[in-house]
């Protein structure tokens with residue numbers, strides 16, 4: 001359903017509070033004017049890295065009038081040419097991120113470069129006293145992550161890491177249902193993100209192989225665990241309210257034997273406090289399950305498919321009265337009977353104060369992340385997720401990669417608790 005201008009005006013008048021909080025967005029360029037923010041009040045942002053993710057961010061920012069993208073930086077000319085079309089205002093362009101950071105009127109930076117470049121750009125952004133939104137995974141190795149965390153702890157600037165799926169309405173619903181005790185004691189979570197794809201990108205010229213296909217090379221990338229697992233590990237940490245204590249794993253280049261260095265088939269098993277075992281696997285030769293999270297408790301199992309839907313299946317034959325159609329008045333989390341008396345659909349939970357710009361939850365969560373980044377910079381909202389989320393999940397990613405690559409059990413060390 002596409003919202004019309006009239007609908008938007010109706011919603012706008014009903015949502016004065018939400019407008020005050022800067023939470024209202026609109027879905028056409030026309031509507032966009034309704035939420036216009038004076039130029040002097042807009043947060044001036046520089047985007048560093050305008051590849052695939054950078055362009056998705058620019059699309060989301062078209063619906064975030066509090067943010068003005070005033071500068072772009074990329075080392076590849078064709079990426080820059082492509083990206084400029086997403087910006088209607090005048091924008092300065094750079095190939096060296098230090099020149100962008102030297103701009104005094106830039107308040108904040110968004111870092112969407114390949115993983116190996118995150119650390120040096122983040123540290124330089126701290127030096128330049130900018131607010132920072134860094135793409136996941138936080139940094140290339142544990143030492144870099146620790147330094148960023150320590151530096152971030154001393155900074156009074158906003159720091160956010162792009163784990164936007166934590167803001168997804170289906171994930172919100174799952175979290176609410178678990179917090180209400182429907183699952184009971186959780187002992188196991190299995191999560192996966194599988195694809196049937198070689199993960200390669202087309203090259204405009206052969207000499208750009210390593211720059212464009214950086215995900216294939218260890219020098220730049222943490223492979224599937226950093227690129228896909230990182231999101232899932234972040235969500236698991238969020239559900240369990242803690243981080244893993246140890247991990248073991250295995251992996252290989254088992255299908256795409258094309259000169260790549262990062263594994264196309266990985267399995268890791270994490271031990272969390274209180275005996276919760278968390279499995280993560282990801283492969284590039286079968287997409288049947290795609291994204292999936294299964295949560296096993298002594299009262300019920302929750303299964304989330306493709307981040308679009310979730311079901312809850314109670315344990316035992318007799319279904320308790322409280323499992324009948326149920327809506328929690330505080331959280332709005334609800335469970336509906338679906339095809340039989342046992343299996344129930346979990347309905348997504350959206351924040352009712354927020355009018356989302358599209359019907360696409362995938363797009364909306366990135367938009368919501370940026371609305372929150374802007375509101376946090378202006379002191380109007382607290383950060384929905386921040387450096388702690390980014391740091392903790394990055395450590396889990398690196399522990400898992402060490403376990404997988406060296407075939408050993410890797411423990412969370414006390415020195416990681418910075």
Ligand SMILES: NC(=O)c1ccc[n+]([C@@H]2O[C@H](COP(=O)([O-])OP(=O)(O)OC[C@H]3O[C@@H](n4cnc5c(N)ncnc54)[C@H](O)[C@@H]3O)[C@@H](O)[C@H]2O)c1
Pocket residue numbers: 048049050051052053054073074075076079095096097112113114115117135136137162163164211212226227
């Ligand atoms: N949050 C998410 O859902 C999500 C989704 C996709 C990618 N990502 C993350 O976003 C980041 C980028 O991924 P991508 O798929 O857009 O990669 P990409 O290769 O498409 O884009 C990266 C861009 O950064 C540029 N670049 C490299 N080094 C640079 C430097 N020193 N200065 C300026 N520009 C530089 C490259 O030329 C390229 O245009 C990665 O960290 C990735 O994990 C996050």
